[in-house]
Amino acid sequence: MASTRKPTFKAGTEPRQSKDARPGGDSPEVISAQRSVEPEAKTSEKAAANGKRTGGASKTGKELSPDNVIAFPEPKKRRQRRLVLWTLSIVAVVVGVLIAGAVFSPVLAVRTITVDGTSLLTPDAVQKALSGLEGKPLPQVGEQEINELLKPLVQVRSATMEARPPSELLVHVDERVPVALLKQGDSYVMVDVDGVQLGATKDLTAVALPLIDAGVGTTNTELFKAIAAVLDTLPADILARMSTASAASADAVELKLVDGKTVVWGNAEDREMKAKALEALLRMPVDPKVPVSVYDVSVPRHPFTK
Template sequence: MASTRKPTYRPGTEPRPGASRPGSGSDRVISAQRSIEPEGDSVAAPPPGATGASATGKSAASTASSDNVIVFPEPKRRRQRRLVMWTLSIVAAVVTALIAGAVFSPALAVRTITVDGTTLLTPEAVQKALSGLEGKPLPQVGEQEINELLKPLVQVRSATMEARPPSELLVHVNERVPVALLKQGDSYVMVDVDGVQLGATKDQSAVALPLIDAGAGATNTELFKAIAAVLDTLPADVRAKMSTASAASPDAVELKLVDGKTVVWGNAEDRELKAKALEALLKMPADPKVKVSVYDVSVPRHPFTK
C-alpha cells in the first residue's frame, strides 16, 4: 500500500529561559504525518457508535470484505465418494424392486411339476403329493416345503428341487433303497436299512432281494440292524445273488447265495472292505477240480474259500 509523508510545519514552542534550542537553533519544528490512501473501493470501518452515513459505510465495508472471501472447491475424492454412494443407492433400490416383483409375480407361478429319480414310486404319485404348489410363484417354493409335502410317501428319503422359469418345477427324488424282504403272513415286505417298509409282494422271486430269516425278529432288534447294515453295504449286483441272510448274534452274520453257497461275514467291522473282498471272490473263475461251498470274508485282508 502506497503511503506518503507530507512534511508540515507548525509553530514550535519557545524554549524556556535557559534551555538550549535543539538542532541547528531554528525557531520552527518540522514534524511529519503519515497519510494512507484507501485502495479501490475499500472503506475504513467507522468508529464505534457511528450512525447514519457511518452505518452505510460499515455495510459497504462488510460487503467488500465478503467479496474477498475465497471459496475452495470440494475435494475430488469426496465428490467421487458421494457419487458412488448415490449410484449404489439407486442400484439397490432397483434390484430390490425387481426381486420383489419376481417373488410375487404371477408370471412365475408353478404350472408344471416334473419328477425324476423314482423307481419304487411313479412320477404321478409324487406330482399328486406336490399338487398344492401349483399356482405358487417359483421363488417362494423351497426344498423344506417339498420334503414336508412328500413325508407321507415313505419311499422318499429326501428330495431336491430345480426351478426352471417361467413356470416349471423340477423335483429330484432320492428314494430309500430296499435291502431285504421280511415274511409277513402270505406276503413279502421290502424293507430298507432302517427297517422302513417300502412295499409288498406275493411272489418272492419277483424281487431280487434276500429274505431275512424270521429268527432275526422285528426290525428294531440288534440282529436285524446287523444284517441290514451288511446287506446295505453290498453292491446291488452282489446283493441280488443273495437268497437269505441270518445271524446267530450281531457278530456272526451269514449270507446264503441263490446257488446254495454260504458267505461267512462275521461282525460289522470293516464292512466296506469285506464287501470288496466278497465281490472279488465271486468274480473268480470257477475251477471244476475245486469245489467251493463257502466264501469266508470275516478277515477281509485274508479272505478264503473252502
C-alpha cells in the first residue's frame, strides 16, 4: 500500500547550474526532495531480524520469556514408582552377588559325605564312589551327578541328597530289594524283581529268601518275570517264610513255605489282592484236627485252604 505521508523537503547545500540562471547574477537556491523510511516498516524489519537471532518468536511477533513458563511438580505416583524400581534393581544386584558368592565360594566346599539307607552296601563303598565330589561347592552338587557316580553300584536304585552347610553332604540311598535266590554253581545269587544280581552267598540259610527253581532258566524269561513279580508283592515277613518258588507256566505260579505247605498262586494278575488274601489265611488260627497243606489264592475273592 502506498504511504500517505507527505514527502519532506530538505534544502540543498550545494548550488547547481541551471539553464534559467541569469548571467552574472547569483544562482537561486535549488530545493531537493527525499522520501523518508516509514517507522512502521523499520520496526517490522528489526523485529524480524531479532526473531531470527533469538531462534523463534510467537505468532504475534513477541518473544516468549522464561519467566512465563510454569513448572508443575512431579506426580506422587510416578515418584513412588521410580523409587520402587530403583529399590528392586538394587536388591536384585545384591541377591545376584550373594548367590554368585555362595555358588563359587570355597567356604561351602564339600568336606564330609554322610550316607544312609544302605543294607546291601556299606557306607564306605558309597563314600568311595562319591569321593570326586570332595572340594566342590555344595550349591554345584546335584542329584543327577550323584546318581551318575553311583551307577557302577548295581545295588543302588536311586539316591537323593541333602546339603548341610557349610561342608556336609548327606546322601540318602534307595537300594534295590532282593526277592529271591538263583543257584549259580556253588553259590546262590540274590536278584531283585528286574533280575539284577545284588550279591552272592554260599550259605542258603544265611539269606531269608526263596530259591527260584533252576528250571526257570535265565532272568529274562517269562517264567522268571512272573515269579519275581509275585515275590515282589509279598510283605517282607511273609517273603521270609518262603522256601522255593516255581512255575509250570506263567499262569501257574506256586510257592513253598519253609514248613512244607504249598501256596497256589496262579497268574500274576491281582497280585496285591492275592497277597492280602494269603496274609489273612496264614494268620488264621491253626486247628490241629483240620491240618492245612495248601493255601489257594488263585481266585483272591474266594481263597480257601485244604
